[in-house]
Amino acid sequence: MNHQKTHLWFQEYHTPHTGLFFRVEKTLYCGKSDYQEIVVLESTEFGRVLLLDGLVMLTERDEFIYHEMLVHPALSLLTHPDRVLIIGGGDGGALREVLKHPVRQVDLVDIDGEVIRVSQEFFPWAKSAFSDPRTSVFVEDGVSFVAGQKPKTYQAILVDSTDPVGPAKALFEKSFFEAIRSILAPDGILTLQSESWFYHLNILKRTYTALKGLFTHVRPYWAPTPTYPGGSWCFLFASDAYNPEKSPCRSNFQSRYFNPRIQRAAFVLPEFLKKALGV
Ligand code: AG3
Numbered sequence: 001m002n003h004q005k006t007h008l009w010f011q012e013y014h015t016p017h018t019g020l021f022f023r024v025e026k027t028l029y030c031g032k033s034d035y036q037e038i039v040v041l042e043s044t045e046f047g048r049v050l051l052l053d054g055l056v057m058l059t060e061r062d063e064f065i066y067h068e069m070l071v072h073p074a075l076s077l078l079t080h081p082d083r084v085l086i087i088g089g090g091d092g093g094a095l096r097e098v099l100k101h102p103v104r105q106v107d108l109v110d111i112d113g114e115v116i117r118v119s120q121e122f123f124p125w126a127k128s129a130f131s132d133p134r135t136s137v138f139v140e141d142g143v144s145f146v147a148g149q150k151p152k153t154y155q156a157i158l159v160d161s162t163d164p165v166g167p168a169k170a171l172f173e174k175s176f177f178e179a180i181r182s183i184l185a186p187d188g189i190l191t192l193q194s195e196s197w198f199y200h201l202n203i204l205k206r207t208y209t210a211l212k213g214l215f216t217h218v219r220p221y222w223a224p225t226p227t228y229p230g231g232s233w234c235f236l237f238a239s240d241a242y243n244p245e246k247s248p249c250r251s252n253f254q255s256r257y258f259n260p261r262i263q264r265a266a267f268v269l270p271e272f273l274k275k276a277l278g279v
Contacts, residue, residue, distance in 0.1 A: 010041060010049070012056055014199060014229035020056065022046060028122060033114035035167065040122045046227060048122055050091055052115070052162055060123070062226045063093050065257045066193075067160075069223040070235060071097035072258040073266060074156050074189040076249040077242050081155045083107070085183075087142040087171065089160030090115035092126030098158070099132050100253040106135050107154075111167055113139035143170050149183040157184055159192035164203060172203065174210035177238075181214055187241035190215070197222060197273055198230030207236060208277055216240045220277065221266040223257070237267075 011021040022043050029040040039051040047060030058066070071094055075081050083105045084098050090110035098106050110116055116137060119126040130137065138145055142159075157180055161168045170176055171192075180190055190211075195203045197220075204220065211218045215238040225233040237244050245267050249260045269279070 010043070010051075012054065020227060020229075022049075029118055031114065031118070033112050035112045035114075038112075038114055038118050040118065049227075050119065050123070055163065056227050057162065058091055058093060059227045065223050066225050066228070066233060067093035067097050068255055068258045069221075069233075069266065070094050070158055070160055070191055070193060072253075072255065073221060073235070073237060073244060073263055074158065074191045075101045075103075076251065076253075076258070076260075076263060077189065077244065077247045078155055079250070083154050085109070085149075085154045085157045087146070087157065087159045087161070088168070089158070091119040091123060092116070092129040093123075094158055094160045095129040095132075095135060096125045098156075099129060099134065100255075103134060106132075107138060108135065109138040109140050109142050109145040111139070111141050141167060143176055143179070146176070146179045146183060151182050152185045152188075153183050155185050155188050157188065157190045159190070161193060163195065163200075172207050172210075174213070177211055177214055187239075189237065189239040189242055191235055191237050194220070194234045194236045196228060196230035197232065197234045200229070201273075201276055204234050204236075205276060211236055211238045214238070217243045219244055219267050220269065220273070222269075223266060 008024040009021050010024050013019040022045050025042040028042055031038050036053045041049045043049050049059045050057045081101055081103050084103050086094050086108040161171045164172045194207050217239050219237045220234055222232055222234050249263050251260050
């Protein structure tokens with residue numbers, strides 16, 4: 001007789017031949033919204049995990065790196081980030097980081113209100129971030145929301161999207177960045193997640209090229225992400241006013257990953273990436 005306990009495992013394929021797997025203690029939530037399947041797992045190694053359509057969006061153990069690095073390289077350069085817009089980010093992780101800054105108003109627009117609701121139920125930070133008086137939530141498609149805003153409204157815009165499939169595809173297009181540029185203040189900053197430099201180099205290249213034609217300063221940067229494909233993740237920084245490698249950066253806020261030296265180091269690129277992007 002086999003006395004070994006049977007365990008449950010989750011797996012995400014990163015290519016048809018490799019991926020991530022981890023042990024699951026239990027399924028906390030499983031449901032289908034109008035846009036996607038939403039699952040929250042309790043894992044043995046990574047704490048609670050949010051899956052959208054079977055892909056890891058965050059784990060409690062390592063989400064701080066991704067969220068801090070989407071937000072702080074932009075917001076730490078701004079002394080008075082009056083109005084900030086987050087596109088996507090219904091789990092509230094990026095919102096929590098933005099609220100550490102002296103912002104007057106944060107608008108968050110996510111297409112899927114169910115992600116916001118489920119995240120508030122299972123992730124403690126989401127509850128407090130979404131109930132902060134500075135936060136306004138819009139359950140709407142990011143593209144139509146941006147099209148409806150007044151010019152020069154935001155000091156910072158952060159795109160916290162899923163992989164570029166389904167409705168998120170539009171959030172990687174040049175026409176979307178043009179629309180973003182017009183609602184960004186002239187001295188504003190845009191950052192966006194731009195996938196794995198190891199597995200999705202073509203996405204990074206395309207997105208970088210699209211932004212290059214629109215903003216004075218466009219710089220890729222990166223951070224380790226243990227539970228995302230490739231183990232490290234790329235972001236893009238775009239601004240007409242700020243060069244992220246030269247501008248002074250504030251450090252008067254709490255962080256677990258970010259600091260001013262990380263801000264500088266994140267923009268240092270390995271040779272293969274410089275070559276691929278032609279920088
Ligand atoms: N957004 C980027 C996650 C993409 C991960 N992709 C994957 N597992 N295939 C994360 C949203 C967190 N706020």
